Amino acid sequence: MRSSQEEFENAVNRVKLLKKDPGNEVKLKLYALYKQATEGPCNMPKPGVFDFINKAKWDAWNALGSMPKETARQSYVDLVSSLSSSSMSSSQVKPGADRKQQEYENLVVTSEDGITKIMLNRPTKKNAINTQMYQEIILALKAASKDNSVLTVLTGNGDYYCSGNDLTDFSGITAGEIEEKVKNNLDMLRVFVNSFIDFPKPLIAVVNGPAVGIAVTILGLCDAVYASDRAIEMLVFGKKLTAEEACARGLVTEVFPDNTFQKQVWARLKAYSEFPANSIRISKQVIRNMEKEKLYAVNAEECSVLQERLLSNECINAAVNFLSRKAKL
Numbered sequence: 224m225r226s227s228q229e230e231f232e233n234a235v236n237r238v239k240l241l242k243k244d245p246g247n248e249v250k251l252k253l254y255a256l257y258k259q260a261t262e263g264p265c266n267m268p269k270p271g272v273f274d275f276i277n278k279a280k281w282d283a284w285n286a287l288g289s290m291p292k293e294t295a296r297q298s299y300v301d302l303v304s305s306l307s308s309s310s311m312s313s314s315q316v317k318p319g320a321d322r323k324q325q326e327y328e329n330l331v332v333t334s335e336d337g338i339t340k341i342m343l344n345r346p347t348k349k350n351a352i353n354t355q356m357y358q359e360i361i362l363a364l365k366a367a368s369k370d371n372s373v374l375t376v377l378t379g380n381g382d383y384y385c386s387g388n389d390l391t392d393f394s395g396i397t398a399g400e401i402e403e404k405v406k407n408n409l410d411m412l413r414v415f416v417n418s419f420i421d422f423p424k425p426l427i428a429v430v431n432g433p434a435v436g437i438a439v440t441i442l443g444l445c446d447a448v449y450a451s452d453r454a455i456e457m458l459v460f461g462k463k464l465t466a467e468e469a470c471a472r473g474l475v476t477e478v479f480p481d482n483t484f485q486k487q488v489w490a491r492l493k494a495y496s497e498f499p500a501n502s503i504r505i506s507k508q509v510i511r512n513m514e515k516e517k518l519y520a521v522n523a524e525e526c527s528v529l530q531e532r533l534l535s536n537e538c539i540n541a542a543v544n545f546l547s548r549k550a551k552l
């Protein structure tokens with residue numbers, strides 16, 4: 224149904240009543256559609272390159288080309304309706320409450336105020352990453368790369384950030400099946416690590432407690448790593464590092480006291496989420512693109528070495544020792 228002039232004028236008035244600033248991108252879209260609906264195709268001379276604001280407006284209007292006035296009017300009304308309903312639904316959410324995005328078995332993914340939070344959620348297993356959780360993290364990163372958030376945060380539920388690869392992954396496998404299983408898992412691990420290498424927006428690790436193995440490896444692919452001073456066991460190469468030591472070695476960006484960790488870190492992230500989304504995404508990509516090929520090659524090489532190491536007696540014995548340790552007590 225085509226919108227009437229009256230509906231268009233109502234929409235123009237409703238824009239002025241929006242409770243939440245819709246952001247520059249949407250404001251430019253509204254400006255362009257309004258001009259197209261009222262004056263037709265862009266008829267102004269192009270502003271100079273340093274006249275940033277007028278140039279952005281001109282670009283947005285000019286991009287609509289020969290869109291008919293009626294279509295622009297309809298698009299304007301539709302856009303304002305979507306803004307009004309989203310501002311209404313967000314006012315119904317309790318302040319500070321997270322909006323859930325998608326259900327996962329081993330993750331809780333929420334999105335609020337420009338931040339998508341991916342929380343590892345197997346606290347009774349110290350957030351060990353099993354095969355399903357690897358797959359879910361790959362999917363959650365893919366979804367976060369396309370959503371409206373400015374930042375994505377990875378964190379853990381409970382007292383641990385993550386205890387690394389789930390050591391029960393290979394239990395119940397017969398000798399004949401193990402090679403195939405290891406190969407499949409390593410194909411998946413390569414995709415998993417590549418999804419961190421390729422992640423297009425700022426990715427922040429909020430390390431709420433100890434981190435082990437693959438969870439530590441992945442920190443190097445995050446853009447910032449904030450650790451609680453209770454993250455006392457960042458187990459790397461069999462050596463335990465405190466968060467402070469990891470910070471001194473460049474693996475952690477900043478360490479916060481545990482009793483104010485969540486408050487301080489989330490206040491910081493909230494401030495970052497108000498940065499211009501496109502600029503920080505593009506800055507990250509410029510930096511990452513310089514090293515992407517090298518990172519892919521290192522990932523492929525590590526997975527190929529791991530394929531041999533996972534089948535070694537040393538590795539199998541270590542896993543068996545861990546799994547049988549409770550039985551020995």
Ligand SMILES: CCCCCCC/C=C/C(=O)SCCNC(=O)CCNC(=O)[C@H](O)C(C)(C)COP(=O)(O)OP(=O)(O)OC[C@H]1O[C@@H](n2cnc3c(N)ncnc32)[C@H](O)[C@@H]1OP(=O)(O)O
Pocket residue numbers: 347348349351352357386387388389390391408409411412435436437438529533545549
């Ligand atoms: C898909 C590709 C496969 C290849 C991956 C290769 C690359 C990855 C490498 C790694 O990540 S290696 C690191 C593996 N992780 C470990 O070696 C840590 C093992 N866990 C521990 O040493 C201890 O559990 C702990 C983390 C130091 C915590 O000790 P604590 O005494 O405080 O608690 P627990 O009673 O031991 O644990 C509670 C509960 O959680 C289970 N659990 C902990 N970690 C894991 C794990 N990594 N895998 C599976 N399960 C784990 C533990 O068994 C307990 O469970 P219940 O017995 O209570 O059921």
